[in-house]
Amino acid sequence: MTSIARSALPLSGVRVVDFGQYIAGPAVAMILGDLGATVVHVDPPGGPLWDNPANAILNRNKLIVTLDLKTEEGLGEAKALVAKADIVVENFRPGVLARLGIDFAALRTARPELITLSIPGFASDDELRRDWRAFETVIAASSGVFTDMGLNRVLMGINPSFSPLPLSSAYGTMLAASATVLALQARERTGYGDHIEVPLASAVMEGLSYNSILIDDYPLRYQTQREREIERRRAEGLPMDMSYDDLQEFLDPFYRSYVCADGRMFYVVCPSHKNHAKRCLQALGIYDELVAEGLREEEDTYLPVSQWSSDVSLGVYPLPKFWADKIAARMKEVFLTRTAAEWERVFGEGLFPGAPQRWLREWIGDDHARAAGLMIAVDDPILGRMTQPGPMTWLQESAEAMLTPLPRRWGTAKEALALLVGMERPSLPVAANDAPGGWLDGVKVLDLCNVIAGPHSVAYLARFGAEVIKIDPAKPLYDCWNTVIFGMSHMRGKQSVLLNIGSPDGRVVFEELVRSVDVVVWNATDRQVKAMKLDAESLKALNPQAIFCQLDCFGGVRTGPRTDYLGYDDLVQSATGIMLRFGGSMDTPEEHAHVGTIDVMCGFGAALGIAAALYQKSRTGIVGRPRTSLSALTGLAQIPFCYDYAGRGPFDEPSGRETKGYHALSRLYETAGGDHLLLCASEADLPRFGKVEGLRGLVEMAASDREAYLAGAFLTAPAETWQRRLREADIGVSLCENIETIRSRSARIADDTPGIDRGSYSFSIFPDHPSGHTVTQLDPFAIRPAVCKVKAVAPAEKYGASTRAVLRSLNYTDAQIDRLIASGAISETWSEEYLPS
Numbered sequence: 001m002t003s004i005a006r007s008a009l010p011l012s013g014v015r016v017v018d019f020g021q022y023i024a025g026p027a028v029a030m031i032l033g034d035l036g037a038t039v040v041h042v043d044p045p046g047g048p049l050w051d052n053p054a055n056a057i058l059n060r061n062k063l064i065v066t067l068d069l070k071t072e073e074g075l076g077e078a079k080a081l082v083a084k085a086d087i088v089v090e091n092f093r094p095g096v097l098a099r100l101g102i103d104f105a106a107l108r109t110a111r112p113e114l115i116t117l118s119i120p121g122f123a124s125d126d127e128l129r130r131d132w133r134a135f136e137t138v139i140a141a142s143s144g145v146f147t148d149m150g151l152n153r154v155l156m157g158i159n160p161s162f163s164p165l166p167l168s169s170a171y172g173t174m175l176a177a178s179a180t181v182l183a184l185q186a187r188e189r190t191g192y193g194d195h196i197e198v199p200l201a202s203a204v205m206e207g208l209s210y211n212s213i214l215i216d217d218y219p220l221r222y223q224t225q226r227e228r229e230i231e232r233r234r235a236e237g238l239p240m241d242m243s244y245d246d247l248q249e250f251l252d253p254f255y256r257s258y259v260c261a262d263g264r265m266f267y268v269v270c271p272s273h274k275n276h277a278k279r280c281l282q283a284l285g286i287y288d289e290l291v292a293e294g295l296r297e298e299e300d301t302y303l304p305v306s307q308w309s310s311d312v313s314l315g316v317y318p319l320p321k322f323w324a325d326k327i328a329a330r331m332k333e334v335f336l337t338r339t340a341a342e343w344e345r346v347f348g349e350g351l352f353p354g355a356p357q358r359w360l361r362e363w364i365g366d367d368h369a370r371a372a373g374l375m376i377a378v379d380d381p382i383l384g385r386m387t388q389p390g391p392m393t394w395l396q397e398s399a400e401a402m403l404t405p406l407p408r409r410w411g412t413a414k415e416a417l418a419l420l421v422g423m424e425r426p427s428l429p430v431a432a433n434d435a436p437g438g439w440l441d442g443v444k445v446l447d448l449c450n451v452i453a454g455p456h457s458v459a460y461l462a463r464f465g466a467e468v469i470k471i472d473p474a475k476p477l478y479d480c481w482n483t484v485i486f487g488m489s490h491m492r493g494k495q496s497v498l499l500n501i502g503s504p505d506g507r508v509v510f511e512e513l514v515r516s517v518d519v520v521v522w523n524a525t526d527r528q529v530k531a532m533k534l535d536a537e538s539l540k541a542l543n544p545q546a547i548f549c550q551l552d553c554f555g556g557v558r559t560g561p562r563t564d565y566l567g568y569d570d571l572v573q574s575a576t577g578i579m580l581r582f583g584g585s586m587d588t589p590e591e592h593a594h595v596g597t598i599d600v601m602c603g604f605g606a607a608l609g610i611a612a613a614l615y616q617k618s619r620t621g622i623v624g625r626p627r628t629s630l631s632a633l634t635g636l637a638q639i640p641f642c643y644d645y646a647g648r649g650p651f652d653e654p655s656g657r658e659t660k661g662y663h664a665l666s667r668l669y670e671t672a673g674g675d676h677l678l679l680c681a682s683e684a685d686l687p688r689f690g691k692v693e694g695l696r697g698l699v700e701m702a703a704s705d706r707e708a709y710l711a712g713a714f715l716t717a718p719a720e721t722w723q724r725r726l727r728e729a730d731i732g733v734s735l736c737e738n739i740e741t742i743r744s745r746s747a748r749i750a751d752d753t754p755g756i757d758r759g760s761y762s763f764s765i766f767p768d769h770p771s772g773h774t775v776t777q778l779d780p781f782a783i784r785p786a787v788c789k790v791k792a793v794a795p796a797e798k799y800g801a802s803t804r805a806v807l808r809s810l811n812y813t814d815a816q817i818d819r820l821i822a823s824g825a826i827s828e829t830w831s832e833e834y835l836p837s
Contacts, residue, residue, distance in 0.1 A: 002323050002397055003473070004032055004399075004400040005401060005559070006036055006402040007036075007399050008036075008397075008398040008401060008640060008684065009035055009036025009395075009401055009402065010024070010035055010036055010395050010398065010607060010612040010613065010615060010616035010624060011032055011035040011036040011037040011181070011184075011612060011615070012016075012036040012037075013036075013038075013423060013424065013619075014032065014036070014037040014038070014086050014184065014426075015034050015038050015040075015084060015085045015086045015087070015088065015423060015471045016033070016038065016040070016041055016086065016087045016088075016089065016791075017039075017040050017042065017081045017082055017085040017087075017088045017089070017420075017421050018037040018040065018041040018042065018062065018089045018604075019042050019078075019088070019089060019090040019092075019097060020041075020050060020089050020090060020119070021043075021048060021049040021050060021091065021092075022050045022091065022135075022136070022169070022172050022174060023050070023054075023058070023136070023146035023166055023169035023173070023601060023639060023640075024054070024091045024119045024172045024200060024605050025059035025089050025090060025091030025119055026041065026059060027058055027169065027173040027177075027636065027639070028089055028117065028119070028173055028176045028177045029041065029062065029089050029796070030057065030058050030059070030060060030061065030062070030116045030182065030642075031173070031177045031392055031393070031608070032087065032177065032180070032181075032537045033060065033061030033062055034060075034391045034392070034394075034402050034405060034610055035181075035391075035393070035394075035402075036398075036401075037087070037432070038419060038420065038423060038810050039061060039063070039377075040062065040063050040064075040068075040081055040416040040419065040420065041059055041063070041064045041065070041408075042065055042067050042078060042081075043063075043064055043066050044066070044067075044068065044069075044413055045066055045068045045069075046457025047066075050095040052275050052640060053383060053386075053643055053645070054639050054640050054641075054643060054645070054649070055095060055182070055330070055408075055640075056378070056380040056382065056383055056386055056388070056407070056549075057378075057388045057389065057639060057643060058410060058643075059408035060378060060388070060405040060406065060407060061405045061406050061407055062408055062409075063409055063410070063411045063412050063416050063419060064408055064409065064410045064411070064413065064704065065077075065081075065410070065411060065412065065415075065416045066410075066794045066806070067413060069100040069101060069102070070100065072372055075101045075102075076099070077770030078101075078102060078359075078414035079102070079415055080104060080413075081416055081417060081420060082107060082414070082657075083111075083700040084417065084420035084421055085114070085409065085420065086113075086114070086115060086184070086193075086426075086692065087115045087116075087117065087180060087184070087287050088102075088104070088107070088114065088115075088116045088117065089117045089119075089176075089180075090102075090118055090119070091118070091119035091120065091167065092120070093120055093130070093131060093133075093134065094118070094120050094123075094124035094403065095124075097118075099279055102119065102193055102203075104116040105195070105223070105515070106658075108193065108195055108786075111193075112191075112192055112193060112431050113191060113192065113193045113428055113431065114191040114193045115180060115183050115184060115187070115194055115195075115196070116178075116194075116195045116196070116197075117176055117196050117197075117198070118195070118196070118197045118198070118333070119172055119176050119197075119198050119199075119200060119704065120199050120200070121134020121135070121138070121139050121168075121199065121200050121201060122134055122142075122199055122200075122249065122759075122760045123197070123199040123201070123202060123757075123759050123760045124197060124199075124559055124755060125134050125199075125759055125761040126199070126759040127274070127759075128759075129142065129632030129759075129760060131200070131381060132615050132727065132732070133201065133680070133731065133732040133734070134167055134201075134732075135476075135680040135732045136166050136168055136680075137162075137661070137666065137678050137680045137732075138578045138678060138680050138733065139168040139201050139204060139733045139734075139810065140167065140168055140495070141160075141344070141668075141677070141678035141735065141736045141737065142734040142735070142760075143168070143200060143204045143205055143208075143737065143738035143739075143760075144172050144208075144212075144737045144738045144742050145163070145167060145168075145202050145204060145208070146160040146161055146162060146163070146328050146678065146736050146738075146743075147159060147160045147161075147533075147666065147676075147683060147736050147737060147738040147739070148738050149161040149163065149297075149593040149594070149595025149694050150590075150592075151227060151593075152222070152247055152590055152593070153227060153592075153657065154224070154230055154240055155229060155230060155233075155240055155242040155247055155250075155372070156240065156241070156242055156243070156244065156657065157239065157241050157242075158432055158657050158658075158738040159240070160668055160676050161593070161615050161657065162654065162659050162661050162667070162668055163287070163582065163592065163593070163650045164516060164581070164640070164641075164654040164655070164658050164659075164662070165229065165578070165581075165592065165597075165637055165638065166637070166639065166652055167204055167207060167208075167597070168200040168201065168204040169200060170207075170416060170601055170633075171200075171203040171204050171206060171600065171601055171637070171639045172198055172199075172200040172203035172782075173636060174392070174601050174605055174608065174633070174636070175198050175203050175206065175604050175758070175782050175783060176196070176198040176203075177604075177608050178604050178605075178607040178608035178611055179198065179783045179785070180196060181608055181611035181615060182440065182607070182611040182788075183196060183439060183461070183462060183611050183785065183788065184611070185273070185439070185612075185614040185615035186436065186439040186440075186655065187428060187616060188429075188618040188619065189429070189618070190429065190431065190432065190436045191428050191430050191431035191432065192431050192787050193787070194786055194787040194788055195785070195786040195787070196783065196784065196785050196786075197784040198782055198783060198784070199782065199784075200762050201487065201760040201761065201784035202760050202762075202781055203321060203351070203782045204379055205558070205742075205760075205761060205778055205782070206491065206600070206778065206781075206782045207337075207592045207596065207597075207600045207601060208595075208596065208600075208739070209489055209596070209600070210324075210452065210486060210489055210594075210595040210596045210597070210600070211594045211595050211739060211774070212486060212742075212743055212763070212778050213489060213772050213773075213775065213778070214743065214775065214777075214779050215485070215488070215771075215775050215777040215835070216773050216774040216775070217409070217773055217774075218773075219836070219837045220274035221836075221837070222318075222481050222485060222691045223318075224250075224252070224317075224318045225250040225252075225321055225324070226247075226250045226534065227236040227253075227393075228353065229242075229250060231734070235488075236401065241694060243440070244301070244588050247468045249325065249328075251321055251324075251328075252271055252317055252318050252324055253268075253319065253331055253571070254268055254269070254270040254271045254277050254319075254322050254327075255268070255269060255270075255271045255277075255317070255318070255326040255816050256268060256328070257357060257579075257589050258332055258335035258519075259332070259336060260335050260338060260339050260340040260342075260343060260356075261336055261337060261338055261339050261342075262339040262340060262341075262594070264339070264340035264356055264357060264586060265334060265340070265354070265356070265357040265586055265587075265589050266340045266343050266344070266354060266356050266357070266780065267282065267354060267355055267356075267357060267570065267571060267574035267579065267589065268331070268347075268353075268354045269353045269571045270319045270353060271317035271318075271352070271476050271479075271482075271572050272315065272351050272479045272481060272559040272635065273315060273352075273478055273479075273482075274315050274476075274478070274481035275315070275351075275352070276315070276352040276353060276566075277314050277315045277352075278297070278314055278315065279352040280347075281314075281327075282348075283346055283350045283352070284330075284331060284334045284335075286330045286334060287333070287776075289328070289330075290327065290330070290610070292787065293562045294310075294312075294315070295312065295314055295317065295323065296309070296310040296313055297313055298313035298316070298339050299315045299565075300474065300477055300837060301313050301315075301316050301480065301836075302480055302526040302835065302836050302837065303829045303831065304836055305836075306837075315479060316479045316481070317479060317481050317482070317750050318481075321749070323449075326675050326720040327806075328515070332727075333806065335642050337351075340356035340357075341356065343356070344356055344562075344565075346411065346563035347565070347635045348564075349379065351566060351581060352482070352541075353553075353566045353567045353568060353571050354569050354571070355563075355567065355572075355574050355575040356563075356574070356575070356579055357574050357579055357580055357589045358574070358575055358576065359577050359580050359651070360576065360580075360581065360582070360638060360641065360642065360650045360651060361577070361644065362394060362577070362580075362774065363375075363575065363576040363577050363634075364387050364642065364643070364644050365387070365644070367560070367561060368554065368561050368562040368563075369556075369558040369560070369631070370560075370655075371558060371559075371560035372554070372555065372557065372559065372563060372631075373390045373391070373399075373402075373556040373557035373558045373559065373560075373632050374389070374390050374391065374554075374556040374557050374560075374629075374632055374635070375387050375388070375390060375635075376388055376389075376390045376403050376404075376405070376658035378405060378407050379407055380407050380408065381407055381408070381409065382585050383645045383647075384645055384646055384647075385645060385646065386643060386644070386645040387643060387644040387645065388635075388636070388642075388643055389633065389634075389635020389636065389642050389643075390402070390403065390556060390557065390633075390634060390641065391403075391557065391632065392605050392628065392632050392635070392636055392764075393605045393606070393608045393609040393612070393626065393627070393628045393629070393632070394557055394609070394626070394627055395609065395612060395613055395616065395624035395625060395626050395627070396536075396624070396625040396626075396627055397534035397622070397624055397699060398558075398624070399557040399624065399627075400557060400779045401490070402459055403557055407705060409662040414438070414509065425727070428552040428617070436512040436787055436788065436789075437465055437630045437789050437797065438463075438464040438465025438466075438789050438790070438791065439464040439465065439786075439788045439790055440461055440464040440466040441464075441465035441466045442465070442467075443461075443465070443466045443467070443518050443519065443521075443614070444466070444467045444468075444469075444516065444517040444519070445458055445461060445466050445467065445468045445469070445517060445518065445519045445521060446469055446494050446514060446516075446519070446520045446521070447468055447469065447470040447471065447494065447521050448469065448520065448521065448522040448524075449470075449476060449522055449523045449551070450472070450477070450482075450483075450523065451457055451478070451482060451486065451523070451568060451599070452486055452490065452569065452595075452599035452600065452603070453488035453523055453569070453598075453599040453600070453602040453606070453630065454521060454523030454551050454603065454606065455470065455486075455487070455491070456489070456490045456521065456596075456599065456600050456603035457521060457549075457551070457601075457602075457603035457604065457605075457606035457610075458490075458494070458521050459489070459491070459492055459494065459667050459793070460489045460604060460607050460780075461555070461607055461610065462492065462493030462494060462779040463493065463754065463783075463791050463793050464788060464790065464791070465789070465791065466495040466519075468493060468515060469494070469495050469497055469517070469802075469806055470491060470494040470495065470496050470497065471497050471498075471499050471510070471513070472496065472498055472499075472799060472800075473488070473498065473499070473500060473501075474498045474499055474500035474560075474824060474826055474827040475500070475824075475827070475830075476799075476826065476830050480779070480830075480831070480835070480836050483799065483830075484771075484799070484834065484835050484836070485835070487775065487796050487797075487799065488771070488775060488777070488796050489796075490796075491796030491797065492777075492780075492793040492794060492795060492796050493550070493791065493793030493794055494558075494796070495797070495801075495802035495806055496797055496798070496800055496801055496802050496803070496807045497513075497800070497802055497807075498798050498799060498800040498803055498824070498826060498827035498828065498829070498830065499547055499803075499825070499826050500799045500824055500825050500826065500827075501532070501645045503823070503824065503825045504825075504827035505823060506691075506820075506821055506825040506826065509807065509810070509820070509825070509826065511542055511810075512810050513806075513810070514539070514543050514546060515541050515542060515543045516810070517546060518545070518546065518548055518614075519546065519547045519548075519549065519610055519614075520534065520539070520547070520548045520549070520611070521548075521549045521551075521553040521606065522534065522548075522549075522550060522551075522738075523550075523552060523822040524551075524552060525552050525553075525555070525561060525563070525564045525565075525566065526552075526555070526564055526621075527561070529550060534548060535558055536548075536625060536633035540827040542735070542805060545617075545622065545623060546591075546623070546684050547610060547613045547623060547624065547625070547626065547773065548625050548626075549606050549609055549610050549613070549625070549626045549627065550625065550626075550627045551602060551603075551605075551606050551627070551628055551629060551630075552567075552629050552630075553565065553566060553567030553568070553571065553572055553629060553630045553631060554567060554575075554629060554630075554631050555627060555629040555631070555632075556629065556631070556632065567630065568599075568630075569595075569597060569598045569599040569630060570591045571593055571598065571713070572598055572630040572631050572634060573591055573597065573598065573634075574589065574591075574616060575631070576623065576631060576634040576638070577638070578597070578598075578634065578637070578638065579591055579592065579653070581632075581638075581653075581655040582655070582656075582657075583655075583656065583657065584655050584656020584657060584658070584659075585656065585657065585817050588656075588657075590657070596611065597631070597637070598634060600631050600635060601633045601636065601637060602628055602629065602632075602633045603629050605628035605632070605633055606626065606628050608626075608628075609626025609627060609628055609703045610626055610698075612626060613625070613626045614649060625748075626644075636761075640653070641653045641779070641818070643816045655672060659814075661678075661679075662705035663707075664703070664707035664710060665679065665680075665681040665682060665683070665685070665686075665706065666679060666682070667679060667707075668736065669710060669711060669714040670711075670714065671714045671715065671716050671717065671718055671719040671722055672715055672716060672719075673718050673719070675718065675719040675735065675736070676719065676736040677714070677719045677722055677723060677733055677735050677736060678733065678734050678735075678736060678780075679731070679732070679733055680732030680733065680734075681731050681732055682729075684731075686697065686698070686729055687728060688731050689729070691726055691728070691729040692726060692729050694713055694716060694717065694722075694725070695710070695713055697709065698710065706825065719735050720735070723735055742761050743763050743776060746758070746761040746762055746763050746766050747763035747764065747776055748763070748764065748765065749764070749765050749767065749794075750765060750766050750795075751764070751792075752792050753764050753792050754780050754781055754790045754791060754792040754793075755779030755780070755781035756778055756781045756783070756784045756790055756794075757784075758779070758781065761780055762774055762775060762778070762779040763779060764776070764779055764792075768797050769795050770796070770797055770798055770801075770834060771796075771797055771798075771835050772833075772834060772835075773835065775795070777791070777795075780792070781791055798834045799826075799829065800827055800828045800830060801829075802826060802827045803826055807826070
């Protein structure tokens with residue numbers, strides 16, 4: 001295989017100074033380094049503030065220097081490094097770095113081309129929370145991550161429920177990395193840099209935006225069995241005490257795990273798609289008998305349910321309980337006839353999604369993960385030969401160089417300065433006097449994506465000025481639960497066109513659209529891309545300047561045995577160990593509770609790839625093909641424990657539904673009145689407890705006695721009292737909030753602003769939403785630039801609403817458009833109702 005040098009990577013020549021600690025700041029700089037940037041990482045005299053082997057991952061491709069910013073010498077050395085940087089990264093509490101002498105506002109006044117990135121826990125304009133000790137779990141608790149954490153946990157009465165996944169840092173990392181590179185590519189055009197703030201609390205809300213949307217008068221057809229059972233129990237005052245086994249019978253048969261012949265669980269994710277559920281039943285050999293018993297496939301599932309010929313349609317989620325039970329009973333029997341590995345091949349080669357449940361350790365050593373470059377080997381100077389997650393995002397023409405990152409290394413400030421000084425500073429246009437608009441003003445994007453990750457990536461680009469045309473089939477492939485409800489989030493700011501690309505006339509329209517845009521985005525496998533003639537050579541013939549971004553489930557830098565297997569968020573959770581970590585055992589796997597756990601993160605990864613490709617194109621003229629995958633992003637979602645090396649401790653990090661945290665000083669506790677709070681402290685914080693009324697006895701106590709002591713103490717006063725006392729001692733703590741409460745107190749009537757000046761949480765209420773329902777949605781607010789203009793993207797229009805307008809822009813007459821509609825090549829709607837009832 002031809003060796004590719006790091007100099008071929010898209011961010012080659014970009015200089016980064018990284019003051020970050022813990023996860024988000026260092027992870028952003030790691031990703032920039034993976035993409036070719038030269039990175040100097042600054043640690044305080046005592047070393048990194050987070051003592052974890054994951055630092056070997058976070059600091060790869062970096063030169064690490066130790067500087068004491070509290071001394072004149074250390075501050076001077078830091079300022080000398082910053083003076084040579086294109087990008088400076090930090091993730092402390094607001095104002096901390098400025099008080100130490102590194103003032104981003106002053107630096108950018110002197111050098112307007114500088115890009116500075118701050119990733120605080122809470123927004124700098126959040127008067128209530130900005131000065132909290134915003135550790136990962138504190139942000140999660142404050143942002144509703146642990147409360148009402150999925151329908152399963154609510155029904156089992158496990159509420160709040162702890163998760164060790166660092167979602168706030170993971171979402172914050174991908175948002176911040178993509179925003180930084182978007183600013184970098186815009187600088188090539190305007191000469192301006194930017195100051196960007198990405199509060200982690202806002203980032204995690206964006207990551208979970210599909211969970212916080214509120215649709216008034218939500219039609220009954222979309223409510224799952226679990227949702228109906230929760231409503232029933234609440235209405236009748238019944239306890240939430242369902243067992244795990246009983247809960248399984250409330251799951252859709254195409255959205256659950258089954259025991260195989262080898263005792264391993266196999267996760268099936270085939271709801272909502274017109275073909276997947278049918279292919280699944282045919283491969284299992286039970287389709288014909290179920291049809292004989294009355295199973296139906298409605299011709300048009302976008303009609304109101306009252307107009308269906310039957311009460312069921314295969315490929316529509318959720319199924320009625322009668323059919324769900326009948327189908328699941330037969331599927332259980334068939335799955336017992338083969339091993340999970342055998343079923344994986346059946347599903348993968350049959351083109352419908354399913355995967356065995358695997359532990360994280362199995363994924364780290366998995367043949368596909370290693371072959372595809374989703375897991376890579378790095379010779380760390382301290383830990384030795386180490387398996388680490390591979391790149392999160394890459395450009396296909398240079399990606400091979402990303403599989404052999406430089407291990408972290410240490411040096412002096414003088415060596416670091418020489419490294420930065422020795423690089424040629426890129427030439428930039430002189431910054432104009434008129435204020436720049438959005439980072440992507442004038443960029444046209446064609447969105448071919450479905451479900452969440454792909455379309456969300458493009459919706460994210462729209463807030464920065466990109467013009468987006470979204471193409472969907474003239475006749476839908478997915479049910480309206482998957483398209484319309486998810487689309488209310490990811491169709492914002494887009495023009496919707498319904499087009500049959502497979503028809504001759506539809507293909508002509510499609511190719512005209514491809515020729516008219518700068519970027520094409522599609523979540524598809526290599527096999528699908530080639531069949532659509534969007535592979536590199538075919539696209540070059542159509543539009544040689546178009547950047548093509550590809551997302552998929554199992555893709556990596558190289559091809560692996562499962563590269564062309566189909567999959568979704570939940571499926572990759574099962575394949576990479578997240579579901580077993582959340583559930584706790586092979587017998588009790590659970591999907592991580594929130595919709596879009598990996599999907600949205602992957603969408604931000606695609607946006608990062610597009611930004612890197614735009615930057616590369618502006619610097620070199622090379623038109624790259626950015627790529628990412630759900631599997632690649634699971635490495636970031638699990639980064640505190642996603643590694644292996646000789647001598648690594650057991651993979652015994654918190655898992656299962658009974659876990660409350662990491663240890664006595666960092667866990668969930670119940671307080672008087674039944675509310676819960678999240679305590680986040682360490683051994684170093686013990687002296688602080690001496691200042692906390694009611695907890696002073698903890699200071700001298702044996703570690704083994706702390707949990708019982710704290711559990712009893714916290715029950716003596718309300719959560720608000722404990723929160724106040726602990727905060728006064730500067731100990732990490734938060735009430736366990738829920739998303740509904742956050743939404744209700746942070747929502748306003750939509751006012752055509754993006755919410756970036758409204759603290760850590762911001763929602764808009766759309767009483768005149770195009771759907772005819774009142775809809776409350778999270779604002780596009782986590783990225784807060786000082787220079788770039790962020791748009792309040794418009795609510796999602798009805799699918800097909802822009803078909804005619806877009807074809808007119810391609811110079812089609814109304815008569816021609818009418819003929820295309822009559823032939824089925826295009827369509828202006830899937831249904832009479834926006835949200836079919």
